[in-house]
């Protein structure tokens with residue numbers, strides 16, 4: 001297949017989110033999905049693996065090395081490229097030569113395990129320079145280029161085909177505009193980083209709704225190479241109430257020719273990633289057009305068997321409705337959107353005008369609520385455990401809405417206050433985070449309003 005490890009275009013998955021890293025078994029399952037779909041790269045960078053970032057100088061003990069060796073070997077058997085990443089940026093002293101030795105020692109360990117592709121990441125690090133580093137290099141950009149170039153040369157001497165990737169401190173348009181990492185950071189990197197080294201970019205935002213060809217072409221001139229996309233479209237580590245099982249979208253097929261690769265950093269909970277990975281694979285394989293919704297519907301059909309239950313089978317139409325409630329960060333799927341709009345439209349009207357519409361809506365809500373409830377029967381327990389808290393919350397809201405509509409539909413209740421005995425303040429929508437959310441309202445236009453009336 002054209003996208004095997006031998007092709008230069010990097011297409012695949014980054015394990016690069018915050019939170020619990022995936023298990024070995026989950027990674028093997030991912031490799032299956034990737035090999036079958038024609039993706040070619042697995043990027044190992046779990047942020048909260050202590051030795052990836054917090055204590056990056058410490059070497060792996062035998063059991064850790066063995067597990068990594070197993071991943072490298074499995075990738076090789078599946079013809080996938082394994083990329084090993086290290087994030088020394090939290091506390092590296094760029095001007096101290098012993099730091100380079102620390103990096104080399106870790107890479108040496110990885111080379112001995114058969115690793116051939118490497119990366120140094122400088123995302124999400126303190127934006128202030130140590131005086132000694134400033135004196136020696138003048139800027140973050142020069143300091144990082146010095147270390148990365150040196151390690152790249154050292155690695156290539158030991159492993160000539162090594163591919164090397166770099167994540168800059170400003171890694172999206174918004175950060176660059178705010179001059180994160182210092183003035184002219186990207187231009188300096190474009191000039192000083194060796195041309196063989198790929199540079200990551202997440203698009204105009206950390207989580208980019210769209211990444212256009214024009215956006216990356218402009219960047220290419222500054223970086224003097226095509227950027228490599230680190231795509232956070234399906235990442236959910238920043239919002240524990242959600243997950244994203246919508247299709248790969250907001251990127252045109254032409255983007256494939258304008259970047260050196262597309263790597264997806266998806267949901268922390270591995271079982272949520274079926275659609276994300278499968279639609280990315282279809283996008284990478286695809287021809288000149290891309291219909292994200294069609295790709296989603298096809299992938300949902302393939303995902304359905306994972307929802308086998310201990311009772312009667314679940315219906316694809318219901319799974320699609322649920323998936324539409326957890327679609328993409330900026331977008332609900334069509335059916336969730338329609339359900340919400342129907343509810344909003346009804347609630348803004350006088351209940352006297354609802355008639356049969358209220359009944360239809362209640363049936364629709366009940367269908368989704370019932371489906372959420374039936375997920376408790378899933379045989380795939382890790383999938384259920386990942387879903388449980390999120391879907392529980394949705395179920396509560398559906399239940400309340402249904403009860404509210406039922407109450408208001410009853411004769412004589414149109415102007416009466418509804419006091420649910422099923423949803424009480426404190427146990428429902430309670431807690432510090434929820435109160436702060438009510439106090440500081442984030443408006444749709446991105447501005448903040450203070451809500452002093454809240455309790």
Ligand code: GDL
Pocket residue numbers: 016017018047123124167171202206230232235236237238265
């Ligand atoms: C980030 C982090 C990433 C995280 C993502 C979503 C990059 C380069 N770094 O900024 O680890 O998962 O946001 O929260 O994207």
